[in-house]
Amino acid sequence: MNFFLLxxxxxxxxxxxSIFKKMGYGAKKTDFANLIGGKASDWxxxxxxxxxxxxxQGDDDHMCRASWDAAVGVRPAIKYxxxxxxxxxxxxxxxxxxxxxFGEYPCSMDKDFxxxxxxxxxxxxxxxxxxxxxxxxPIIGYGFQTYTISYPEYQYNGKKYIEIESSRTPEDNSLxxxxxxxxxxxxxxxxxxxxxxxxxxxxIAISKDIIFSDVKFNPMSGYYExxxxxxxxMKLFMNDVFAEDIRTPDMPILKENNDNxxxxxx
Numbered sequence: 333m334n335f336f337l338l339x340x341x342x343x344x345x346x347x348x349x350s351i352f353k354k355m356g357y358g359a360k361k362t363d364f365a366n367l368i369g370g371k372a373s374d375w376x377x378x379x380x381x382x383x384x385x386x387x388x389q390g391d392d393d394h395m396c397r398a399s400w401d402a403a404v405g406v407r408p409a410i411k412y413x414x415x416x417x418x419x420x421x422x423x424x425x426x427x428x429x430x431x432x433x434f435g436e437y438p439c440s441m442d443k444d445f446x447x448x449x450x451x452x453x454x455x456x457x458x459x460x461x462x463x464x465x466x467x468x469x470p471i472i473g474y475g476f477q478t479y480t481i482s483y484p485e486y487q488y489n490g491k492k493y494i495e496i497e498s499s500r501t502p503e504d505n506s507l508x509x510x511x512x513x514x515x516x517x518x519x520x521x522x523x524x525x526x527x528x529x530x531x532x533x534x535x536i537a538i539s540k541d542i543i544f545s546d547v548k549f550n551p552m553s554g555y556y557e558x559x560x561x562x563x564x565x566m567k568l569f570m571n572d573v574f575a576e577d578i579r580t581p582d583m584p585i586l587k588e589n590n591d592n593x594x595x596x597x598x
């Protein structure tokens with residue numbers, strides 16, 4: 333399986349996917365994408381521009397901009413035919429677009445904070461599973477070295493959660509380095525199935541929401557010039573880390589890294 337980002341012409345214009353003709357290109361970001369550093373409702377395309385790849389500005393009058401900003405979010409895409417046999421709960425939404433569920437990932441903040449806080453910190457009733465969700469980035473100037481932030485998964489009362497500390501709030505659109513010295517707070521986020529929007533004619537599924545952020549798009553061969561999406565750290569992350577993290581116990585191995593590069597934490 334191969335996760336990728338869409339091209340700009342697949343999102344806007346006469347030949348865009350039926351998904352965007354029916355629903356537009358705006359998307360909400362999950363609490364996870366926001367708390368780890370997501371900015372507004374921007375999300376990446378694979379289309380290069382004069383300075384950085386093009387990002388869709390889902391909550392702005394201007395549709396797109398070029399940027400290297402790691403706070404831009406991600407809506408992964410994949411060929412639907414490669415996952416259709418693994419998808420669940422297929423339905424049509426109010427806009428007439430097919431939705432399916434595939435994989436699991438941290439998403440929304442649980443409102444029962446006090447109960448979860450007590451179970452986690454005092455009663456120690458949250459049971460660790462063998463899963464974790466990782467955000468990985470390259471260390472510029474250290475060759476092909478990376479650093480990883482991991483969010484272990486816990487189980488409690490039949491539900492799955494991650495615990496995350498952030499100086500942001502789920503409603504906060506400021507960048508992490510403009511948080512004015514706020515004391516980080518603890519949040520518990522639900523781990524739930526990822527909802528995908530499907531264009532069966534184009535054989536493409538794309539996540540309904542912006543589901544992660546804070547992963548650098550940097551090219552692997554240089555600092556600033558992106559000649560090809562295939563050269564990006566983003567592509568490597570999605571197919572070497574994200575593909576593994578979204579797996580559920582009943583799913584086969586999804587990771588498909590066909591080049592010689594592997595992500596290794598420093």
